[in-house]
Amino acid sequence: MVSPHPVRLAVEDDLRRSRLTVFFRLLLAIPHFFWAVVWSILMVFVAVVNWVATLVAGRLPAGLHKLTAAYVRYLTQLFAYLSLAANPYPSFTGTDRYPIDVEIDEPAPQRRLITLFRLPLAIPALTFAAVFLASYAGGSYSSGEGESPYAGATTSSIGIVWTVAFFAWFACLALGRMPMGFRNLQAYGLRYGAQASAYVLLLTDRYPNLDPVDPLSTGPLHPVGLAVMDDLKRSRLTVFFRLLLTLPHLVWLVLWGLVAFLAGIAGWFAALVTGRLPRALHRFLAAYLRYVTHVGAFLLMTANPFPGFTGTPGRYPVDAELPEPERQNRLVTLFRIFLAIPAFAVSSSLYTLAFIAAFFGWFVALALGRMPRSFREAQAYALRYGAQTNAYFWLLTSRYPYSGPSLGQPEPEPEPELAPTPAELPA
Numbered sequence: 001m002v003s004p005h006p007v008r009l010a011v012e013d014d015l016r017r018s019r020l021t022v023f024f025r026l027l028l029a030i031p032h033f034f035w036a037v038v039w040s041i042l043m044v045f046v047a048v049v050n051w052v053a054t055l056v057a058g059r060l061p062a063g064l065h066k067l068t069a070a071y072v073r074y075l076t077q078l079f080a081y082l083s084l085a086a087n088p089y090p091s092f093t094g095t096d097r098y099p100i101d102v103e104i105d106e107p108a109p110q111r112r113l114i115t116l117f118r119l120p121l122a123i124p125a126l127t128f129a130a131v132f133l134a135s136y137a138g139g140s141y142s143s144g145e146g147e148s149p150y151a152g153a154t155t156s157s158i159g160i161v162w163t164v165a166f167f168a169w170f171a172c173l174a175l176g177r178m179p180m181g182f183r184n185l186q187a188y189g190l191r192y193g194a195q196a197s198a199y200v201l202l203l204t205d206r207y208p209n210l211d212p213v214d215p216l217s218t219g220p221l222h223p224v225g226l227a228v229m230d231d232l233k234r235s236r237l238t239v240f241f242r243l244l245l246t247l248p249h250l251v252w253l254v255l256w257g258l259v260a261f262l263a264g265i266a267g268w269f270a271a272l273v274t275g276r277l278p279r280a281l282h283r284f285l286a287a288y289l290r291y292v293t294h295v296g297a298f299l300l301m302t303a304n305p306f307p308g309f310t311g312t313p314g315r316y317p318v319d320a321e322l323p324e325p326e327r328q329n330r331l332v333t334l335f336r337i338f339l340a341i342p343a344f345a346v347s348s349s350l351y352t353l354a355f356i357a358a359f360f361g362w363f364v365a366l367a368l369g370r371m372p373r374s375f376r377e378a379q380a381y382a383l384r385y386g387a388q389t390n391a392y393f394w395l396l397t398s399r400y401p402y403s404g405p406s407l408g409q410p411e412p413e414p415e416p417e418l419a420p421t422p423a424e425l426p427a
Helices: 019-023 030-057 063-082 112-116 123-133 158-176 181-202 236-240 242-274 281-298 330-334 341-368 371-393
Strands: 006-013 100-104 135-137 140-142 225-228 318-321
Touching: 006 158, 006 181, 019 030, 030 063, 030 112, 063 181, 100 181, 123 158, 123 181, 123 341, 158 181, 158 341, 181 242, 225 371, 236 242, 236 341, 242 281, 242 330, 281 318, 281 371, 341 371
Parallel strands: none
Antiparallel strands: 006 100, 135 140, 225 318
């Protein structure tokens, strides 16, 4: 049994948002921007002191631990406020309780060898944290308020948390509440960012955990799921040549995708007329979607076997579970391509995380002959959400994708994720 991580995220948010503070969120946060820059500059020097003190004493002194923990909590609370993951205005001390808060254990012994090489060891963790929390500015990652532990990599994308925040801003203004899936996805990113900061700043020598599933977090049941029957073992030979082995599938994927595009157009017109996707088109598009999932799982090393070319259900360790044809709301069907835009944006961000996990997982799988479980779980999360997004777009289901990491418990009152539910619109 693995012990709980010494840095944990506590979520006590009720999803309600003030439209007024949401609308002016960036302006209200301006004082925090200045304070965060000042505190971050101070923490550069504190981090050096932490490193030397931990090397000498084998643990971080209590006073330095308290200051550093307050900084990590403050950054997490500020990011939660900026990204709309929480509603109240945060304090400037990092000591007050907040709806999205970090719990950090007391100082504990740390291994000196890991402390000595902490910065190079932290490179993968900082890269993942940047995928969650960084934005592209001037060729390098910037968190929005100066240098932070998340700085230092180069990319051309916006972090997952900020991608979600962009669409959540419109949802909060319209609904006066945060979609639960969006909030839970942001909490996942904030949790990893806090753990990465704690690791770099010597609060703990426990490596950040990329596993997205929080045992205390649940989400609504969804008709599109992902069955994972993988044992984490990887063939070093197929891992080494994974890209070359995927080439035939990529060619077939393009050819099948062209036909699927035409089938999707025909299905869209049919669903507008009859109110449902014809069974033959449903079967064809479902096979295509499963095949996309199989190829993605193989390319990302989420699974080990070479996939088939037919998208047959139940034949691959990572398989999309799709529903039978169902009634479709005609008005929602008419605007389906526009309604799916937020889901595709979030899915693209999650696939960035999955590909980064594949990059680092490639080296681990070559060395150990297995994929780290947390990497596989993060990739499975991206594949599941991608399958839900494609199923919604291709009219295989009328349920909007659920962006939160955890599934399994039905909600008392389903939360719309930017798109209205069929029951809310006239047929």
